[in-house]
């Protein structure tokens with residue numbers, strides 16, 4: 482059989498390194514309904530090149546839905562439709578940086594964002610975080626030293642640490658951006674996936690400052706295969722995105738998918754599906770937490786309140802990258818901490834995701850991780 486999906490684990494192997502939903506969690510019925518709503522309109526517009534800023538009715542529906550979810554008004558004139566967060570980030574790199582420029586990132590950060598920055602020849606400098614996220618004083622020092630093209634941050638339920646930046650620090654970052662004249666690129670793909678409480682309003686809600694480009698995505702709240710997301714920013718930034726050669730030549734991105742997802746939003750199916758995801762992922766967190774406490778008590782972590790990940794710290798001296806083959810031999814996988822470091826650090830950390838596996842598999846994974854850890858003991 483030819484491969485269709487990115488992750489195809491062997492059924493006997495529980496790979497908690499996979500940070501995406503399993504097929505049985507994906508919203509096939511909701512997409513069918515959205516597609517039928519579009520077909521019933523009998524309007525071929527979505528089959529043509531689209532308008533550069535993104536399908537108008539999707540933007541209207543998205544602005545309305547986000548306003549309710551965020552609790553702060555999101556205006557149509559601040560939204561640009563992208564082909565997912567990765568594409569938005571790539572486009573921002575194209576338009577807002579030159580090869581050799583410095584980008585500030587959290588240490589640790591999303592490892593594939595590091596790949597996008599490498600594609601653009603950017604130099605990445607990690608900035609220290611604590612259990613509340615980026616430390617504003619450390620950002621200020623790094624900005625003074627490096628004069629970055631922009632700061633890339635994941636403020637809510639961060640990948641990989643699950644940490645959320647408090648509202649005061651968000652405001653402090655924006656004040657620093659205004660003071661020093663730098664841009665903040667806020668990757669907020671987990672903003673709507675809080676399981677115990679909503680996080681503070683997104684950094685995107687500071688976009689009127691002109692210093693914040695907020696990136697959102699349907700990948701985590703609906704389906705990654707849609708390749709659909711958005712940028713929330715001040716009109717001068719949207720003009721820049723809309724004026725790019727890529728967007729101009731292609732006529733925006735994904736007009737047909739946009740027309741389908743518009744129906745998912747307006748019918749209320751998106752809202753109901755996010756509620757379902759929150760309940761499901763919240764349950765998985767409780768199960769994995771309990772199983773890790775039982776089987777891997779040596780691991781230290783903060784229980785995630787949202788997002789997809791547990792970030793575990795093992796005792797000094799454990800090299801999680803070097804020990805991955807031993808874990809795999811026991812039928813369990815993870816992402817080694819070093820993958821998330823801009824400077825090859827974080828050897829004794831690892832990331833687990835609960836998005837792909839059900840509760841039973843998560844329990845079994847914790848048992849196998851316990852066996853693995855005992856094997857490492859000298």
Ligand SMILES: Cc1ncc(COP(=O)(O)O)c(C=O)c1O
Nearest residue numbers: 565566567591640668670698700
């Ligand atoms: C922080 C972060 N940004 C972006 C992405 C990719 O998002 P998209 O599918 O919208 O490109 C992910 C997916 O894992 C992520 O964790």
